[in-house]
Amino acid sequence: MIPFNKPYCTGKEKELFEDVIKRGKFSGNGYYTQLCQKYFESKYGFKKCLLTTSCTDALEMCAILTDIGFGDEVIIPSYTFVSSALAFVRQGAKIVFADSTKKNPNIDPDSIKKVITTKTKAIVVVHYAGCACDMDRIGDIAKKHGLMIIEDAAQAIDSYYISAKTGNRMPLGSLGDVAAFSFHETKNIQSGEGGLLVINNEKLINRSEIVWEKGTNRSEFFRGEVNKYEWVDFGSSFLASEYTAAFLYAQLLEMDIIQKRRIDIWNQYNYGLKDIKDIMIPEIPDNCTNNAHIFYFVCQSLEDRSDLITWMKQHEVQLVFHYLCLHKSKFYKKYDPAFSNISLPYSDYYTENLVRLPLYFDLTNEEVQIVIGLIREFFTKK
Ligand SMILES: Cc1ncc(COP(=O)(O)O)c(C=O)c1O
The missing domain is CATH 3.90.1150.10 (Aspartate Aminotransferase, domain 1)
Structure with missing residues (x-):
């Protein structure tokens, strides 16, 4: 049988697992988490990256960080995975669906325009099969109506968009306020389950580590910026373990x-x-x-x-x-x-x-x- 998918292992994963054991830190935000985050920040110029346990988790962080909740509407393509919508439903927002384009399953900017109301707060774009949505037009719509853009870049690692307006070649994941990638075993680069949150909007960066660390300022504490850590905000346990990060890093090397x-x-x-x-x-x-x-x-x-x-x-x-x-x-x-x-x-x-x-x-x-x-x-x- 030729299956639809066979997750690829590079052969380096075992060696890096052994190194995690040697280093003696297994929970999140250790050596390999930092290596992966730095890799993405330097290769793609993302402002801030946080490794998560899945793209679903990263999308939930997007919904929290953008403060989307009761009374807000979010426009989402109907042709997508449940997680693109669920993150916002969980926050109490109303989700409104837009159609795909005729030429590919990406969200249609004309369909977005039809469902914008005074309550609309954000547009979720899904770059289907790693091929960019029409970001020039979607960016114009968002600017005109003061909306945030959230990129569901689950499938979009290492793919680029060239803006007709600026001529700039930009990595997918850098085009919205925030973006979420998946490293599920069906993806090009995989760690079994895994994800990445990218924060491009500088106003959201400070809060992101807190939401990532169960609503506490633990990261600041470990950097010596505060002398105790405590509950300061919403959040959950969104961090991936060092094993996941090490596995992912083995893939990034190839x-x-x-x-x-x-x-x-x-x-x-x-x-x-x-x-x-x-x-x-x-x-x-x-x-x-x-x-x-x-x-x-x-x-x-x-x-x-x-x-x-x-x-x-x-x-x-x-x-x-x-x-x-x-x-x-x-x-x-x-x-x-x-x-x-x-x-x-x-x-x-x-x-x-x-x-x-x-x-x-x-x-x-x-x-x-x-x-x-x-x-x-x-x-x-x-
Ligand atoms: C568009 C899209 N968003 C989100 C997800 C969820 O990704 P994960 O399994 O990493 O949570 C998927 C899953 O394949 C997806 O296709």
């Missing part, structure tokens, strides 16, 4: 090798499938880079997609669909019955028709060609 291989596999799929008339392979816009997190295409119908997944399974290849649009979820129907009936046609379109192919470091070129051959055979016979 980031370029991992990315190169994934991009090579992505290009092979694109080359081998792009002429099939029955599918739409979204193009990477000229002002976006491709971090090869996902190779996906869109079938012409739910029936085509189901038949394809079944046919591939019969031939020992696992293809998988992705999100179920949130505005039609069981939870949201109860939470906001009136809004759950709105029409978001592209969220429905990707929910029903999008399919993802196996993509992982250890996938061989022979296996990639098997997958391509079987997909071509399916659509020729259809």
Whole structure:
């Protein structure tokens, strides 16, 4: 069977685990946590980074830090993972869904404009498959209405956006007030479970360590800035342990090798499938880079997609669909019955028709060609 995903280990993880044991500090915010945070801050120029136990946790920190709560509205794409919305629901805010674009599952700026009200406080953008949302337009909308931008960059490590306005090439995760990355085992760089909070808005930096450390000023205490530490704010236990950080650091040491291989596999799929008339392979816009997190295409119908997944399974290849649009979820129907009936046609379109192919470091070129051959055979016979 060629599975959809196989988490990659670099081989250095064991050695770094042993070093954690030697150092004798296992909880968070130790040597490897600092190394990882510094790596991200220096490689991508992020103002402040905090390692978390997941992207879900990092998003919850985003909701706390941006002070989003009762009476506020947050605009979120419906075609995303539950965590993008749940963080704000937990804070008591009202979530409002916007549609995806026709050309890819990213949030549509025109759809955002339609749902802005005087209560809107923030826009959550999800860079689907590591390909940037239309940040020039979304930035303009946010500025005009005084809204914050939260980047759900779960899939977006090592990907860039080139602004048409400034010509600047900026890493995803640096484009909002705050951003959240995932290092779940399905991601390009992984630590089993894991995440990263990026704080770009300087006004939110001081509070971030406190929220991260269960609402206490423990980090200040350990730096000798206060002579006792105490409960000062909201927070939770968002820190990742040193084992998670060490595992992640082993992966970061091989980031370029991992990315190169994934991009090579992505290009092979694109080359081998792009002429099939029955599918739409979204193009990477000229002002976006491709971090090869996902190779996906869109079938012409739910029936085509189901038949394809079944046919591939019969031939020992696992293809998988992705999100179920949130505005039609069981939870949201109860939470906001009136809004759950709105029409978001592209969220429905990707929910029903999008399919993802196996993509992982250890996938061989022979296996990639098997997958391509079987997909071509399916659509020729259809
Ligand atoms: C867009 C998006 N946001 C958030 C998450 C949650 O990430 P994690 O599993 O690290 O909490 C995911 C999970 O894949 C995701 O796809």
